[in-house]
Structure formats: C-alpha cells, structure tokens
Amino acid sequence: MTVLMRARSRDEAHRAATPLELFFDLCFVVAIAQAGRQLVHDLAQGHPGHGIAGYLMLFFTVWWAWVNFSWFSSAYDTDDVPYRVVALVQIAGVLVLAAGIPRAFTAGDFRVVWFGYLVMRLAMVTQWLRAAHGSRGAERRAALRYAAGVTVCQIGWLALLFLPAGDIPWVFVVMGLLELSVPALAERERRTSWHPHHIAERYGLFTIIVLGETVSAATVAVQSALDEHKAPGVLLPVAAGGLLLVFAAYWIYFAVPIHLHLHSNRQAFLWGYGHYLVLGSAAAVGAGIEVAVEESVGTAQLSAFAAAACVTVPGALYIATVWLIHSRHQKRGPAQQLVLPVSAVLVLACTFAGHGAVPAAGLVAAATVAVGVTLTARQGTALAEEQPPRSADPRPRA
Template identity: 65%
Template sequence: MTSRSTPSPGSSGPSSPSGPPAPPGPLRRLTARGRDERHRASTPLELFFDLCFVVAVAQAGVQLVGALAEGHVGEGILNYAMVFFAIWWAWMNFTWFASAYDNDDVLYRVVTLVQIAGVLVLAAGVSRAFDQHEFLLVWLGYAIMRVAMASQWLRVAKDARGQERACALRYAIGILVCQVGWLGLVLLPQSARSWVFLVMVLAELCVPLLSERGFATSWHPRHIAERYGLFTIIVLGESVAAATVAVKSGVDQNEAVGDLLPLAAGGLLIVFAAWWIYFAVPIHGHLRSNRESFLWGYGHYLIFASAAAIGGGLEVAVEQAVHEAPISKLAASAAVTLPTALYLLAVWALHARHFKAGITQQLVLPTAALLMICCTFLGHWAVLAAGCVAALTVAAGETLTARRAGRGRAAKATAPAI
C-alpha cells in the first residue's frame, strides 16, 4: 500500500517536504494511507464533519425528550434508535474510510461536504419521523450521505488493483443496494417499518464484513481511536448543553430552584464521570485486527446513543420536576439512570475490560451500572444519587489502578538482580 505524508492538526492538506503545507490539489489518486504513519491526527474537515453530525444528534435528542415527556416511551425509543442508527452509521463509514483513504484533494472535500449536506437534510426530517411517522426526508438525507460514500469507494476502485479494487467495488455495490432496501421505510405501511429497519440494519452491518473478506483496508488505529473519542466528547457536550438549557428554562418559568439543584449537580457528575471513564484507557493498542475493530466500532452505537440519551433524560427529569411533563417521578428518573447504566456497561464491554486485572477491577463498572439502576427508585434524589455513584465509580477505578501500579513498582524494586 502507498503511504503518504500526514496532515498536522492545523493543516488543511498533506505536508510539503519543505515550506508550509501544500494546498489541496484539484484531483489526486485516491490511494491507501499506511497504518504506520506517525503523528496521525484528525483533520479540520473531519472535525467540521463531526460538528455538523451532532446537529442531527441534537434533533433526535429533542424529539426523544418530547416523546418520553408525553409518555410515549416505546414509540419514542424505537424512533430514536432508527434515526440515530442512520446518523451513526453514516458517520462511522466516513470515519473508517477517511482513516484509510483521505487524500484531501478538492473532489474528496466536495464529496465530504455533500455528506454533511445529507445529514442536515436528515436532521430536518427528524421531527416528521417522530410526530407523523414520515421518513421521506430522513431517507433522502441518508441516501445523499450514502451515495456520496459509494462514489468515494468507486474512486478507490478506479485507482486500485487486485483485491483492493474488488473490496472497493463490493463496498460501493453494497451501499447502493442497501439504499434501495431503505425505501421500504417510505413506501411500506407503518406496521412493516420495524421489520424493514431490522432487516436493513443487518444488511448494512454485513457490507463491511463481506467487503473486507480477503482484504483489510489500511485504517490507522490511533486515528480511529482519536476520531471515536472526539465524537464521544461532542456528544457528551451536547448532553451538557441540553441539560443546561433545560435547567435554565425551568428556573425562568418556575421558582423551584431547590428541586432543580439536585438534578443539575447529579447531571454534571454523570457527564463528567462518563468522560473520565471513557478516556481512562488507551484503546488504540487493542485495535489490532478487523475482527477486534469491527466489534469495537459497531458497539459504539450503544455508547453514542446512550451518551446522547443521558442529556435527553436530564431534560425530561427537569420537565417533570417543574410539572411540565405528565409522567411519574420514577419514569423521569429512569430516563437518566437507564441510559447511564447502558453507557457504563457498553464502555466496560468494549474496551475498559481489556485493561482491568483481577475480578475487583473488572466488577467496578458492572457494579456501578447495577447501582445506577437502583438509584431510579430514590425519588427526588435519584439523579443526584446516580451522580454520586458515577463519581464514586471514577474514584474506585483510579484507586484500584494506582494500587496495582504501586504493587508493580514494588515487585520490580524487590526483584533479585540477574
């Protein structure tokens, strides 16, 4: 595979051997980057891509809040899962493709901007999908993103040979065929759409698995880990923003500041702990093969979706506290504690457990998830208690890690010289 120079974090294109970074060329061959590139970092285009995608995440969160606050729990969660899958899958496909093939020429940039336009179209259709079960705009936005992605793979196939070319063609064909299948969400009756969604999710998940049989694209482990981490930060930031707006709105409309302070404090502790727990381990060393990376990459659907849902749950809890949501305190508390518990379990299953030694360290996050669920039944103090559990989880994890490191240093110091 061909290795190219890597853009620095502030540059807009591949580095020139001497002098300032070269501007993007009009058209370059779309060839594979090397996995051994040093100092690989996310580009400004990738960061802009993430920022625009979070607009759609925010819209899905707003609609989820509305559905939960009105008591439409099952319907709201199903619609949220469907919309969030479209956002996440398009983001994930671009991220792995860019890690392997980003050449930053003008055509690559234009096609990426088309994908951004697609997610904005999808975001514009989220409210119709939730309120009227009309998925035309969601399908159209998703189709724009995916057809643009297929065109990138066709560019790779044009410049590649042998197994790499076959892999790129399989990707392009699989993506385009799936877009036809997704038309079922628009054309079939509402009763059949859940089955269409399930079948098409399985089909989409199979495209990378089948495409990379016999050939593995040259994604960069550190770059992938950084990209996922950055998106996690952005999603958690959206949760902070949503919760802040909800608390401000509650204070403006009511005098129930005393009821909102425990929610605000607990929510902040949860989000801070979610950040800390995710970045406690250097996951790039675990991404050594397609088998490991596929499971890790796919599993982040649960991490991203639950992280975004935490902010929505905090909004629901605030609305219930100021008597604007006709739901019970138990339901409002569950809107926060359940996605938080799912987040903890998902982070543990995907990468934290690979860096834990001994049963005590392994049980920290699963135990915290169980305690988080128990907090649901604490009434007015449920969210604050959940925040305290999250903070204690961080403290316990750091303490156990420090003790393990201390024992390791002590053992090394007392080891006999050879």
C-alpha cells in the same frame, strides 16, 4: 490538486484527526440533537415506546453514516479537493436528514430523512469508486464491494416510503442488519488499511462531542425551568447529579488507551459496532436529564420513577457497554474488572430513589471514578515495588 486515492499506511506516525473530520462530527451532532429533542418530547408526554423506537431508528441512520465515513477516511484520506467536496456533500445530507427528523417522529413521514440519508450514502459510494480507481487486485475488489453493497442497501431503504407505518420498524431492523454486513463482506478478502490510533481518536472525539451536546441540552432545560418556575431548590440537585454523571462518563471512557487493543477487523468491528450503544446511550442521558427537569417542575406527564428511569437506564447502559467493548481489555484483576459492572447495577438501582435518583446516580458515578483511580494507583505502586532496585552506580562492584 487531484491525486489518485491510494490507501494510507497503518503504521503511519503522528496520524491525527483533521479539521474536516472535526467539522464533520459537529454537523452530525446536529442530527443527534434533533433525535434527542424528539425523544424528550415523547418521554415527557408519556409515550416511551414510540419515542424510544423512533430514537433508535433515527440515531442508527446518523451513526452508521458517520461510522462509514470515519473508517473510510482512516484508510483513504487524501485531503484533496474532490475528497473535501464529497465530504461536504455528506454534511449537507445529514443536515437534510436532521430537518426531516421531527416529521418522521410525529407523522411517520420519512421522505426527507430518506433523501438526506440517500445523499450521504451516494457520496460514500463516490468515495469508494474513487478508491477502487486508484487501487489494484484485492484492494480494488474490496472497494468495489463496498460501493455495490451501499448502493444495494439504498434500494432497500425505499421501502420506508411505501410500506405502512407499522412496518417501518421491521424495515429498519432488516436494512440495519444488511448495512452492518457490508463491511464484513467487502473486507473478507483484504482488510482496508485503517489506522488504529486514528480510528480510536475519531471515536473518542465524537464521544466528547456527543457528551458536550448532552451537557448543552441539559443546561438549556435547567435554565428554561428556572426562568419559568423559579425553583432552584428542586432543579439544582438534578443539574448537579446530571453533570456528575456526564463528567464520569467522560472519565470512564478515556481511562484506557484503546488503540492498543485494535489489531484486527474482528476486534475493531465489535468495538466499532458496539459504539451504537455507547453513543446512543450518551445522547439519551441528556434527553433523560431534560425529562427529569420537566418532571421535577410538574410539566411532564409521567411519574417520578419513570422520569428517573429516563436517566438511570441510559446511564447504566453507557457504563456497562463501555466496560464490555472498551475498558475491560485494559483492566487487570477481578477488582478492576468489577468496578464498572457493579457501578452500572448501582446506577440502575438509583431509579427507586424517585426525585433523588439523578443526584444519587451522579454520586455513584463519581464514586466509580474515585474507586477506579485508587485501584489503578495501587496497581502502579505494586508493579513498581516488584521491580528490582537499581544501583545508583551501574558499574560492577568488587
């Protein structure tokens, strides 16, 4: 049944992610996995500049399309037939984009990537035009600005097909900034009615899926290396350290209820945009573990220090960014505030441990969780002790 697309209430009770949104996330992670696989290849072959630049660009296209759909669905999810069909078209677009990632990495050919992104973004324009049709006044104007802004940006992305390969990174920087500016321009008059709890859950679930892909990629790498090289004594410390790092990444992210912080667009935009680094570094940790596995069995063309940095740098970036945009808003006192920044520095310092870097980083991350849990428990005990004792009998005594 087709209905007018009207904004949902920001105060709607029991708002949760839908099965369609979870399916959407899982399909988008396919493209992230493709970008991570290409990053592993470039890093292991000693081409970090090319690999990192390509990864950052292609990760942006996947992440930004996901972000736009997630915030739109938080405000306008009607879950009717047209809404579902357009969402499935976006899924088809990201799968096309994923198929073009290897060619974009190896040959600088962005035609398939561009077409997949175009499919996703034109589907998003369709959603915004439908929202405009069901709205009035400032809300209608905001929806039309979104549709116009996304459309104009797609024209700019055409430069990928005609400019020399050396200019492509600059195209991504300019067009990325223009894309990021569209929500701020569209909502300058009226904020869309995104739901704080729902959007926090959406980001949290996508973070879990990305971390799951990290575990999956690392597991396959360790299994392949064991089958080919029969070196458990070398590989198991890397696997254990990587697993500890990913477990800690999960724990750190979900230690605070972030929806309590998301009140305005200013707070939400900074938090939402900052997840480019959170999610990008989380996926890169998996790529780094794969590189560390290849280096440990002698199949990678880079030093032990460089292989260690492939894990510790994204690991430290993840911890630091989660603290900066996510966790610090719920921390109390200097001790709690310093735990994650100090941990990020220590994880980065593990780079100098060479072949022991990944296990060392995993132990630092595990210790970070232990310290955080202890400080939180102590704070809870202190707050409880500050409360006045309650009488068992509430009646006034003579």
